[in-house]
Amino acid sequence: MTKSFTITLAAALTLSGAAVAQDYSFRFQSSDPAGNPNFELQKQWAESVGEMTDGRVSVELLPVDSIVAHNETQDAIAAGILDGHITDTSYFSGKDPAFGLIANPVGAWGDPQQMFDFIEQGGGHELMDELLSPYGLEFIGVSTPGLEAFVSNVPLDGVDDLKGLKLRAPEGLVQQVFAAAGAAPVNLPGSEVFTSLDKGVIDAADYSVFSVNHAQGMHDVASHPVYPGFHSMPLVEVSMNESKWEELPEDLQQIMEESVKQFAQNQISSLKAADQEAVEEAKASGEITVHDWSEEERAKFRQIAMGEWEKVAERSENAQKVYDTLTGYLTENGLIAE
Numbered sequence: 001m002t003k004s005f006t007i008t009l010a011a012a013l014t015l016s017g018a019a020v021a022q023d024y025s026f027r028f029q030s031s032d033p034a035g036n037p038n039f040e041l042q043k044q045w046a047e048s049v050g051e052m053t054d055g056r057v058s059v060e061l062l063p064v065d066s067i068v069a070h071n072e073t074q075d076a077i078a079a080g081i082l083d084g085h086i087t088d089t090s091y092f093s094g095k096d097p098a099f100g101l102i103a104n105p106v107g108a109w110g111d112p113q114q115m116f117d118f119i120e121q122g123g124g125h126e127l128m129d130e131l132l133s134p135y136g137l138e139f140i141g142v143s144t145p146g147l148e149a150f151v152s153n154v155p156l157d158g159v160d161d162l163k164g165l166k167l168r169a170p171e172g173l174v175q176q177v178f179a180a181a182g183a184a185p186v187n188l189p190g191s192e193v194f195t196s197l198d199k200g201v202i203d204a205a206d207y208s209v210f211s212v213n214h215a216q217g218m219h220d221v222a223s224h225p226v227y228p229g230f231h232s233m234p235l236v237e238v239s240m241n242e243s244k245w246e247e248l249p250e251d252l253q254q255i256m257e258e259s260v261k262q263f264a265q266n267q268i269s270s271l272k273a274a275d276q277e278a279v280e281e282a283k284a285s286g287e288i289t290v291h292d293w294s295e296e297e298r299a300k301f302r303q304i305a306m307g308e309w310e311k312v313a314e315r316s317e318n319a320q321k322v323y324d325t326l327t328g329y330l331t332e333n334g335l336i337a338e
Helices: 002-020 037-052 073-078 097-103 112-121 124-135 173-180 190-199 210-215 242-247 250-284 295-313 317-332
Strands: 024-030 057-062 084-088 137-143 150-152 166-168 184-186 204-206 236-241
Touching: 024 037, 024 242, 037 057, 037 250, 057 250, 073 084, 073 124, 073 137, 073 236, 097 124, 097 295, 097 317, 112 124, 112 137, 112 250, 124 137, 124 236, 124 317, 137 242, 137 250, 173 184, 173 295, 190 204, 210 250, 236 242, 295 317
Parallel strands: 024 057, 024 084, 166 184, 166 204
Antiparallel strands: 084 236, 137 236, 150 204
């Protein structure tokens, strides 16, 4: 009896010790498909979490639609079906327009570092915390693929060239801004962009970063790309179930946050290098003309966009907070006139 008790006690102590050095396994879903350059970089982030925590935290990253639809991950995380996601925050603008405004304030950013500084130093992190907490999510950090290039089969050197332009753009704020600039935006799935450009159904398209556009042959049918882009730079959030986050020791929380910052820098540098290589290859072919908008034209576009940001701000209290914080940051940093 005594011997049996001793063995049981030893086993209990072993289990207690294991609990102190507990391992954590999480399942995240991306909003990007398998094989996409962004997804491949996100997989590297998941692997880095394991390395940086010496195996104490493991993240299984699933491609879009693996468990739920791209716009259902927020609810799935709150319900415990998923532990976290890497996603474009604008997918949840149907719940609160504030998500759309903070995720892609069209025309606001000229460089990824501006957005990162807004998140870390300009009040963006606090806004994301406030927006996500009611849905049971903890905001860990942010990344972005960078400024999207613009595909066009006609020369575009500034705002005036947008007037009457038939272009593909996603619904919501992007369409609103282009319409306000005088363009004629239309809804088209990504699968129809190439054919529509080729047949002249549209003149231009908001599609992706330059290297992706080039790899998919867009420049074969649209030889006047705008690069760097002037309009869209999506915020990609990394967040997870709030309760599960709170179960993590503080040191692991800090490592998770640092891992996302490193991932963000890796993503923008990798995709920028791919873009630059694709630009040189495209230029060498002699079949395209790359258009780079001046700061003056970018500022004109931003002013038009701000009028649409104001309309979004009127739709919810949170959206107004985002608008006030965002415009305050842009003004303080000389990106818009006071």
